[in-house]
Amino acid sequence: MNYEGVLTKMKTENGSPIQYYLVFENDFLNVNQLLDKKVSINFLKYQCLNCRLEKKIYRQGFCYDCFYEIPQAADWIMKPELSTAHLDKEDRDLEYEKGVQLQPHIVYLANSSNVKVGVTRKTQVPTRWIDQGAHEAIEIVEVPNRYLAGITEVALKDHVADKTNWRNMLKNDIKDENLVEWRDRLKKYVPDEAKEYFIANNIETNLEFPVLQYPTKLKSLNLQKTPFFEGVLKGIKAQYLIFEDNTVFNVRGNEGYVVSISVG
Incomplete structure (x- = not known):
């Protein structure tokens, strides 16, 4: 299965455990269902969450100009x-x-x-x-x-x-x-x-987080340096995806990045 869209922070629903959702413009994904499955993330381009233009993200999902102009980033x-x-x-x-x-x-x-x-x-x-x-x-x-x-x-x-x-x-x-x-x-x-x-x-x-295996040594995934990543998802905590090889991916820290996500 393939999903594509601009990353925003995962929506959550408190429960035992907490449920996580990735919401794209045309796709909706319950991330908990991906646990113990191979997931690939492919970085495609940038898209500012405010002006929606393909401009490099500066902070909080916004391009440089929007970050210094809009009230949401004051x-x-x-x-x-x-x-x-x-x-x-x-x-x-x-x-x-x-x-x-x-x-x-x-x-x-x-x-x-x-x-x-x-x-x-x-x-x-x-x-x-x-x-x-x-x-x-x-x-x-x-x-x-x-x-x-x-x-x-x-x-x-x-x-x-x-x-x-x-x-x-x-x-x-x-x-x-x-x-x-x-x-x-x-x-x-x-x-x-x-x-x-x-x-x-x-x-x-x-609060109870859906984690099957906690990492021992952390490797943070940077989509600018590594635009394609594949691994087995072992947990979700805060706004992070945790993979079997100790790679962690901060979804919120990558807001404004357009990605394709494949499961299988």
Whole structure:
């Protein structure tokens, strides 16, 4: 079977295990069904996710020009504390920014390779945790806008990590943590503006990834250097495909790449 289209991050559905889907313009693929099968990936060309032109991808699936122009790639995306829509101040597109920033946001703890703090829109729970490869996570604060979530994350970063070691996450080199204890320990560091939104009575969420075999030594597939790859799929975790020969492929990191995928 052959599938072709531009890569975007895999859609997910929480379950036991999590279900993963590749969605192309004219094709739809349940990636879980490819486990233990030989899969080939062939890089064909680039296609910017915004302008849809065949231009080299710069970051986040966008070409250079789009990345520096569109609101979907503005600095506040990665640094929510820079959000200004609550002040009615525009960065690149105020209508878009209000739509995203002025909605409920969650500050959370997730354990992927270690306990880390993060921010996401409430509608993206638990999708955000799945995308990070977290096997357990818990909400700390639910606030009405992105700015409050951002300043809370900044305050907590002095006391807990804000990055995931993706290599340890993929090797499953992890240990369980009591996230309720972590949440309670960090409560005193929540900024005054967000203290009333602290979530005091909840339990952690546990996530199960479809992995038959974890890699021992990681080899990251770079489609620019290796435009054709073939291997037996052994697992899916975060936004990575894990192959039998220890090759791992970051689907989200290759957004905007047009590929053909063959199974058999």
